[in-house]
Amino acid sequence: MQIDLKDLCFGYKDEFCLKDISLQISQGESIAIMGLNGSGKTTLLNLLAGLIKPSSGEVLSDGMSIHKDKKAIREYWAKIGYLLQLSERMVFSSTVKKEIEYSLKARNFKKDIRQDLISKAINLAGVDSKHMERHPMTLSGGELRKVEIASVLSYNPELILFDEPLAGLDLDSRMNFYRLLDEIKGKCSVVMVTHDASSALRMNRLIVLENGRIKYDGDSSVILNNDIYCEIGIEINELISINAILKARGIDYEDSLREVLNEI
Amino acid sequence: MKSKFMPSAVLLSYFVVIASLIISRGIAIKLFLLAIILILSLKIVGKGILKSIRSVSLFAIIIFLMNAFLYSSTNPMFTFGIFNLTEEGIKQGFHVSYVIVSISLLTALILSYLEDKEVADGFVSLLYPLKYLRLPIGEIAMIFTLVFRFITIIKKESEEIINADKIRSAGGARAKGFFLSILIPIFVSSFRRADNLSLAMEARGYKTTVVKRASLRKSDYKIIALSFAVLAVTLSWRFVNGT
Numbered sequence: 001m002q003i004d005l006k007d008l009c010f011g012y013k014d015e016f017c018l019k020d021i022s023l024q025i026s027q028g029e030s031i032a033i034m035g036l037n038g039s040g041k042t043t044l045l046n047l048l049a050g051l052i053k054p055s056s057g058e059v060l061s062d063g064m065s066i067h068k069d070k071k072a073i074r075e076y077w078a079k080i081g082y083l084l085q086l087s088e089r090m091v092f093s094s095t096v097k098k099e100i101e102y103s104l105k106a107r108n109f110k111k112d113i114r115q116d117l118i119s120k121a122i123n124l125a126g127v128d129s130k131h132m133e134r135h136p137m138t139l140s141g142g143e144l145r146k147v148e149i150a151s152v153l154s155y156n157p158e159l160i161l162f163d164e165p166l167a168g169l170d171l172d173s174r175m176n177f178y179r180l181l182d183e184i185k186g187k188c189s190v191v192m193v194t195h196d197a198s199s200a201l202r203m204n205r206l207i208v209l210e211n212g213r214i215k216y217d218g219d220s221s222v223i224l225n226n227d228i229y230c231e232i233g234i235e236i237n238e239l240i241s242i243n244a245i246l247k248a249r250g251i252d253y254e255d256s257l258r259e260v261l262n263e264i
Numbered sequence: 265m266k267s268k269f270m271p272s273a274v275l276l277s278y279f280v281v282i283a284s285l286i287i288s289r290g291i292a293i294k295l296f297l298l299a300i301i302l303i304l305s306l307k308i309v310g311k312g313i314l315k316s317i318r319s320v321s322l323f324a325i326i327i328f329l330m331n332a333f334l335y336s337s338t339n340p341m342f343t344f345g346i347f348n349l350t351e352e353g354i355k356q357g358f359h360v361s362y363v364i365v366s367i368s369l370l371t372a373l374i375l376s377y378l379e380d381k382e383v384a385d386g387f388v389s390l391l392y393p394l395k396y397l398r399l400p401i402g403e404i405a406m407i408f409t410l411v412f413r414f415i416t417i418i419k420k421e422s423e424e425i426i427n428a429d430k431i432r433s434a435g436g437a438r439a440k441g442f443f444l445s446i447l448i449p450i451f452v453s454s455f456r457r458a459d460n461l462s463l464a465m466e467a468r469g470y471k472t473t474v475v476k477r478a479s480l481r482k483s484d485y486k487i488i489a490l491s492f493a494v495l496a497v498t499l500s501w502r503f504v505n506g507t
Contacts, residue, residue, distance in 0.1 A: 046427070
């Protein structure tokens with residue numbers, strides 16, 4: 001699925017929170033969206049998800065406007081996954097299994113196929129299979145986030161949108177998420193709003209927003225060799241800070257650092 | 265939006281006009297009151313306010329039909345089983361439906377004019393005289409304020425939950441009849457917030473809110489006087505027409 005955002009503006013009257021956004025998201029591409037609070041990151045994600053309509057411009061999925069009619073937007077929603085910030089608020093089922101199964105039932109997957117897809121999704125998201133009959137509310141925040149990720153992954157969406165997926169997670173859960181990103185990268189398109197430089201580095205492309213406009217759109221490795229992170233309010237990883245300091249002193253070990261980050 | 269009038273004055277006028285709507289009798293005065301509300305609404309809010317009529321119209325029609333056919337009377341115009349179509353029923357049904365539509369229109373007008381916090385502050389100021397009856401107005405004021413703040417927060421969270429569910433269920437739970445996927449997260453989120461709030465209040469050493477008397481301005485007295493004038497006209501009309 002190829003997504004095109006054409007001259008997108010969003011706002012009310014003369015106050016725009018997003019202005020002149022044009023982007024192309026190719027099949028399998030992974031993009032990190034960064035920027036200061038209020039720069040329009042979540043609004044851009046909501047526009048990409050088709051949850052809000054742009055004031056002007058359009059969002060195209062494989063060349064067709066996602067807001068063409070009700071059928072078009074439902075077909076689009078069936079192909080994408082969206083993990084909210086604090087996604088555990090969405091939990092409503094009595095067991096973890098039912099929680100994951102919800103999206104599959106809504107997409108009319110048959111029972112025998114559902115079981116297979118759930119098994120694959122929990123393996124990918126790292127959900128302990130012993131938890132399947134537990135009530136989701138009895139799980140920890142990190143475990144619950146994995147359940148919601150499994151729920152999104154279960155139906156193999158072509159595009160996954162993450163809104164600050166690492167908010168409130170401890171180091172262990174973060175590491176699990178990094179592994180998951182490495183696993184799904186290339187299999188589907190990923191767009192992730194984040195303040196975390198390590199997860200942004202795992203994406204192919206970085207988009208930085210400032211006051212509702214695109215300030216930077218390019219390779220994510222810019223984080224390693226540029227002091228752009230100071231301007232855009234990225235949560236600086238210690239390794240990256242060290243790299244920046246050493247680079248300023250004329251010592252460049254960027255490639256080694258990238259290898260180390262990929263090994264974590 | 266900074267209101268031109270004090271919230272307490274707006275709310276007092278709101279209640280006085282509601283009283284006028286309820287006691288109004290006769291088609292002419294009813295149309296007169298509705299026309300005033302409609303003109304004010306369209307001028308202040310715009311055509312968008314008509315949506316509030318659309319949302320209550322089905323409810324108003326049901327109430328009208330129930331009154332028209334279930335009102336007990338000795339001389340029905342038409343009888344079918346337990347249903348009696350009576351003139352009194354039609355009048356009563358029209359009045360109740362009229363009051364429902366008018367109040368919803370007026371409420372939409374007030375809520376678009378005042379911010380949630382102003383509505384809460386207005387209610388709290390209106391409670392001030394109850395202090396002399398030794399009622400715990402500090403506690404009541406806190407309840408009002410919390411309820412109105414909660415409405416805004418829960419509304420925002422509900423929108424987020426409904427939006428996210430549209431993608432999870434590929435079209436919206438409502439369209440597919442899965443109401444629980446929306447209702448449970450909203451309830452859980454509300455209770456969790458209430459729990460956190462009570463803990464936060466305890467931790468900060470909550471004390472009863474001090475309710476202050478509202479200091480009204482000239483423009484506030486004008487709007488209150490105008491609403492009482494409407495009430496006086498409605499009462500006079502009722503008295504003159506002997507209804």
